[in-house]
Amino acid sequence: MFDRHEGGERAILVHVNFSDENDREDLEELGLLVSSAGVTALSVITTTRKNPDAKYYVGTGKAQEIADAVKLENADIVIFNHSLSPSQERNLEALLQCRVLNRTGLILDIFAQRARTHEGKLQVELAQLKHISTRLIRGWTHLERQKGGIGLRGPGETQLETDRRLLRARISHILGRLDKVSKQREQGRRSRKKAEVPTVSLVGYTNAGKSTLFNAITNADVYAADQLFATLDPTLRKIDIVDVGETILADTVGFIRHLPHDLVAAFKATLIETREADLQLHVVDAADVRRADNMEQVAEVLKEIEADDVTQLIVFNKIDLLDGIKPHIERNDEGLPIAVWCSAQDKQGMELVKQAISEILGLAMVEMNLTLPVTEGKLRASLYQLNAVLDETIDEDGNWLTHVRISLVDEQKIKKQLGYGIEKWRVQH
Numbered sequence: 001m002f003d004r005h006e007g008g009e010r011a012i013l014v015h016v017n018f019s020d021e022n023d024r025e026d027l028e029e030l031g032l033l034v035s036s037a038g039v040t041a042l043s044v045i046t047t048t049r050k051n052p053d054a055k056y057y058v059g060t061g062k063a064q065e066i067a068d069a070v071k072l073e074n075a076d077i078v079i080f081n082h083s084l085s086p087s088q089e090r091n092l093e094a095l096l097q098c099r100v101l102n103r104t105g106l107i108l109d110i111f112a113q114r115a116r117t118h119e120g121k122l123q124v125e126l127a128q129l130k131h132i133s134t135r136l137i138r139g140w141t142h143l144e145r146q147k148g149g150i151g152l153r154g155p156g157e158t159q160l161e162t163d164r165r166l167l168r169a170r171i172s173h174i175l176g177r178l179d180k181v182s183k184q185r186e187q188g189r190r191s192r193k194k195a196e197v198p199t200v201s202l203v204g205y206t207n208a209g210k211s212t213l214f215n216a217i218t219n220a221d222v223y224a225a226d227q228l229f230a231t232l233d234p235t236l237r238k239i240d241i242v243d244v245g246e247t248i249l250a251d252t253v254g255f256i257r258h259l260p261h262d263l264v265a266a267f268k269a270t271l272i273e274t275r276e277a278d279l280q281l282h283v284v285d286a287a288d289v290r291r292a293d294n295m296e297q298v299a300e301v302l303k304e305i306e307a308d309d310v311t312q313l314i315v316f317n318k319i320d321l322l323d324g325i326k327p328h329i330e331r332n333d334e335g336l337p338i339a340v341w342c343s344a345q346d347k348q349g350m351e352l353v354k355q356a357i358s359e360i361l362g363l364a365m366v367e368m369n370l371t372l373p374v375t376e377g378k379l380r381a382s383l384y385q386l387n388a389v390l391d392e393t394i395d396e397d398g399n400w401l402t403h404v405r406i407s408l409v410d411e412q413k414i415k416k417q418l419g420y421g422i423e424k425w426r427v428q429h
Contacts, residue, residue, distance in 0.1 A: 009076040204283035205294035206254030213344035275307035287321035314339040
């Protein structure tokens with residue numbers, strides 16, 4: 001039985017180039033993941049294959065080359081930039097005589113280091129338990145296995161069954177606690193919807209600068225660093241948007257290519273903030289040569305969590321790393337914002353981001369002049385409560401001449417409360 005991965009270990013990295021584009025991983029990204037996990041990379045071994053080997057994932061000769069490198073470098077762990085089956089991990093560990101970690105396990109380990117809140121820790125633990133549940137047998141190969149028959153059942157089978165039962169019980173317990181948290185979040189979302197407070201969700205590839213942008217817009221102090229998955233736990237802050245009013249900005253976990261399904265499932269309660277948002281800010285590292293591919297990966301994850309139909313504004317971040325690019329708003333043929341170029345690190349273009357948000361969320365707003373008689377004090381009070389009044393004077397008859405800007409949703413809300421809408425008092429031109 002090998003010890004679990006711990007930060008600071010010395011690792012041999014293994015990367016396989018496949019002919020099929022869908023099976024390819026990014027070697028540079030592996031280096032970033034390893035660095036984020038606090039692992040020291042001793043060397044990188046690469047190979048090219050058409051399909052993975054059933055036994056070692058790499059060929060027998062390449063597996064032996066890895067084994068020789070482990071002895072030569074005195075490595076503690078071998079990390080594959082791919083998903084390995086339990087049997088492949090078991091075969092490799094038997095040959096290499098050290099711990100083997102695949103891409104999924106590495107990402108899970110980073111998530112475990114980054115989780116700060118109670119909910120985040122529960123979600124990561126759930127994903128880890130689901131991942132290792134299929135790999136239990138590897139940890140107990142030193143124990144006797146069941147051979148069948150009375151008197152021939154070894155202690156290993158008892159231990160395995162005990163572990164499986166404990167795992168199932170723990171998973172069930174975590175799911176129950178996450179369900180409570182999910183209900184609390186849902187209650188918060190319902191309250192915001194009832195108060196008609198729009199939500200803007202930050203999405204994007206990991207390390208695109210979402211948390212830095214979040215801090216720049218909200219003046220918050222969310223942890224941000226130049227590393228993958230610097231922050232996991234969702235953070236909500238209130239911001240004031242011109243012509244819209246109070247708005248909720250939500251910072252969520254960053255995405256990555258081939259994001260482990262266990263993680264997607266575990267973080268579904270968190271990612272629902274993205275699905276239920278009124279607007280998504282898709283933050284993109286403008287200086288990354290792989291930005292087009294990263295944007296495609298984000299689109300795939302959004303589709304997987306059923307959040308691909310939400311209105312989206314692209315925010316090209318980190319323009320401070322590009323020459324000749326100044327903060328500006330890109331617009332479509334109708335003049336509506338589709339992208340903003342900015343630098344969250346230098347706080348360049350933050351007002352343009354807010355302006356674009358205002359223009360998009362303001363699409364559902366209407367502006368009109370009303371002539372309210374003194375008997376409509378309740379309607380006038382409701383308009384002020386919604387911050388809908390832009391200007392107001394009193395005519396010679398004592399009527400309020402009120403210039404308002406209001407969302408269609410708020411207008412319907414007033415109509416439901418009073419039995420009639422503000423259209424009744426609209427000034428006809």
